[in-house]
Amino acid sequence: MLIIVFLQSVIVVALIVSGKRRLENALPLFCFILTLMPLEAKLVIPGLFDLNIMRVSLLTLLGLFLVKRKKSPREKLPLIKLMYMHVAWALCSTVYSLSFATSIKQLLAQLIEFYLMYYLLVRTITNIETIHKMLYAMAMAIGICCILSLFEVYASWSILRIFPTSNWITYNGGLDPLYSELGRGLRVRSTFPHPILFGDALAISIILSLYLLGYWAKGNRRLFLWVSLMLMFWAIYKTQSRGPWLATIICSFLLFLMVKKEIRKYLITAAVMALVVLLARPGVWQSIDALYQASTDPNQPVGTSYLYRHALADSIVSAVQKEPGRLLLGYGLGTFRVLGLEVNFLGVTKRWYTCDNNWAAFLYETGYVGLILIGILLFWPLILAFRNYWKLPKPESTLSGVLFISIAGFYFLMLSVAAYSWGQQGYMNWILISMSISLPAIARRRRRAIKESRKQNGSGQGFDCHPHLAHGPEGLADDQLTQTALLTSH
Incomplete structure (x- = not known):
């Protein structure tokens, strides 16, 4: 358990440090953490919820966002x-x-x-x-x-x-x-x-x-x-x-x-x-x-997995059609994995917990x-x-x-x-x-930044909105110009 507390503490500090100057600077680290860290890295709070590293990272990012947010007109999302x-x-x-x-x-x-x-x-x-x-x-x-x-x-x-x-997700009896x-x-x-x-x-x-x-x-x-x-x-x-x-x-x-x-x-x-x-x-x-x-062999365990998916879909359709309420509202989020569903598969009716x-x-x-x-x-x-x-x-x-x-x-x-x-x-x-x-917002911002930069340089040139306006195979020249203009504006 100590290693989980240690990892979560290090991650919180790392996110705060990386986002100290600009919150945007913390986003790469945030994505790295969410992609790498397992669900096993969690603190279990009995009767309530699990505090995993993903949630700790997200709450840290939310805190930084609330501290650093600026009051300015925002576009509808x-x-x-x-x-x-x-x-x-x-x-x-x-x-x-x-x-x-x-x-x-x-x-x-x-x-x-x-x-x-x-x-x-x-x-x-x-x-x-x-x-x-x-x-x-x-x-x-x-x-x-x-x-x-x-x-x-x-x-x-x-x-x-x-x-x-106790945190392991296992498929062999927890061994x-x-x-x-x-x-x-x-x-x-x-x-x-x-x-x-x-x-x-x-x-x-x-x-x-x-x-x-x-x-x-x-x-x-x-x-x-x-x-x-x-x-x-x-x-x-x-x-x-x-x-x-x-x-x-x-x-x-x-x-x-x-x-x-x-x-x-x-x-x-x-x-x-x-x-x-x-x-x-x-x-x-x-x-x-x-x-x-x-x-392709229904007699092999690997082949039966495809047959199971068809049987599963049929069982789910039958389950929700049992009554109008279930047809509209279903059985509730997360209930399949917790309560399971009886599926008739290969002539045997069994309760399955994996959908x-x-x-x-x-x-x-x-x-x-x-x-x-x-x-x-x-x-x-x-x-x-x-x-x-x-x-x-x-x-x-x-x-x-x-x-x-x-x-x-x-x-x-x-x-x-x-x-x-x-x-x-x-x-x-x-x-x-x-x-x-x-x-789309980034593209609009880039157009404005390049236009303003050209005006400041006295070029007097209009901005070409054609999709292939930028120099190089992927528009790198204008992109680099935009980065300079945007960074100076922050």
């Missing part, structure tokens, strides 16, 4: 009304919940951890360089997670063992945090609750790392990104998770189509290196092929109305990101395309695992949403 509507409906669902205590805790957790974080980030981010630093911090955190995975594979040791055994499965063997999870969730974070981080490699022309950060990227490919293979593999392929293809020039070159380089590994290590391809064959389809979980917990509301809330920023990809100037348009791909990839992954509110990848998703929503 997108998504806020949708958040109000979703919270209001979730509250109605909570009143009708099978477990009021479980649902109210889950509602407060989502309200604070996701919606409050969104508000703080969008209100604090003012320039694209901050976003790049935040993305880099997340990529480095995942890189460290990959290094920790090496110990799982080659030393049979998990970093999670440093935390109290060890290491995850082993019949038919697949050891599957790495690093600091994440489950190998699939680690794979989800890796699939997103690979895309973000490729983008950063194309954005930064030189520097030590490129070396760290290349090393991390190679470790990410190794780790995602070692998760033995089919969903993240497929998501990585789909997202990489979209990245190739939507984002050109330097990023394409690095994407092709990464693909060639992966091909070389497959040719040099035939065992890698054989294990992938064996997993595919097992996935391997987050969209189905939304339906079960908040009904059809709740599913529609959360669907609109989550897909609206995706639509905005795609629109910004076409409308904003570079480099904001390029980044919007990358964020669109990453967020879409996460939503695809939610079809095969409860990834929304369990594990670090849920925070990562809302961080990406916050970045995407911030980009």
Whole structure:
């Protein structure tokens, strides 16, 4: 328990120090912490809630925001009304919940951890360089997670063992945090609750790392990104998770189509290196092929997981149709994991406590109305990101395309695992949403800054609002000019 108190104290001090001059300076560290730290790093307050490192970090950021905020006219934030509507409906669902205590805790957790974080980030981010630093911090955190995975594979040791055994999330009767499965063997999870969730974070981080490699022309950060990227490919293979593999392929293809020039070159380089590994290590391809064959065999444990997801969806639809109240309001947030659901699977009716389809979980917990509301809330920023990809100037348009791909990839992954509110990848998703929503304001700010800078220099030139106005492949020249103008204005 002392190590948790020590870690939380160090993190609070580090955030305060990094945000002492400008709160925006603390955001990269904040993203690094939320991506790296496990759910096991928590102080359990009996009967109330868990005080994990993510919540401590968020409360610290909130304190800094309240101390440093300035009274100035602020633009209306997108998504806020949708958040109000979703919270209001979730509250109605909570009143009708099978477990009021479980649902109210889950509602407060989502309200604070996701919606409050969104508000703080969008209100604090003012320039694209901050976003790049935040993305880099997340990529480095995942890189460290990959290094920790090496110990799982080659030393049979998990970093999670440093935390109290009562905090462990285990799958073998509480004996060890290491995850082993019949038919697949050891599957790495690093600091994440489950190998699939680690794979989800890796699939997103690979895309973000490729983008950063194309954005930064030189520097030590490129070396760290290349090393991390190679470790990410190794780790995602070692998760033995089919969903993240497929998501990585789909997202990489979209990245190739939507984002050109330097990023394409690095994407092709990464693909060639992966091909070389497959040719040099035939065992890698054989294990992938064996997993595919097992996935298509309903008599294999791996193959039955797909059948379970279909049976699960059917059982959830049947459960919410039992009465009009459940059809509209569901059974309450968090009730599936706590109370479970009887699922008829392979001719046997058994109570299951894992919902391997987050969209189905939304339906079960908040009904059809709740599913529609959360669907609109989550897909609206995706639509905005795609629109910004076409409308904003570079480099904001390029980044919007990358964020669109990453967020879409996460939503695809939610079809095969409860990834929304369990594990670090849920925070990562809302961080990406916050970045995407911030980009139009950043572009407007950049236009004003460049225009004012040109006026001060006596150039008398108008500002070109064409999407390809900036110099260089990603608009770096104007971006650097903007950073100078914005920093002097703060």
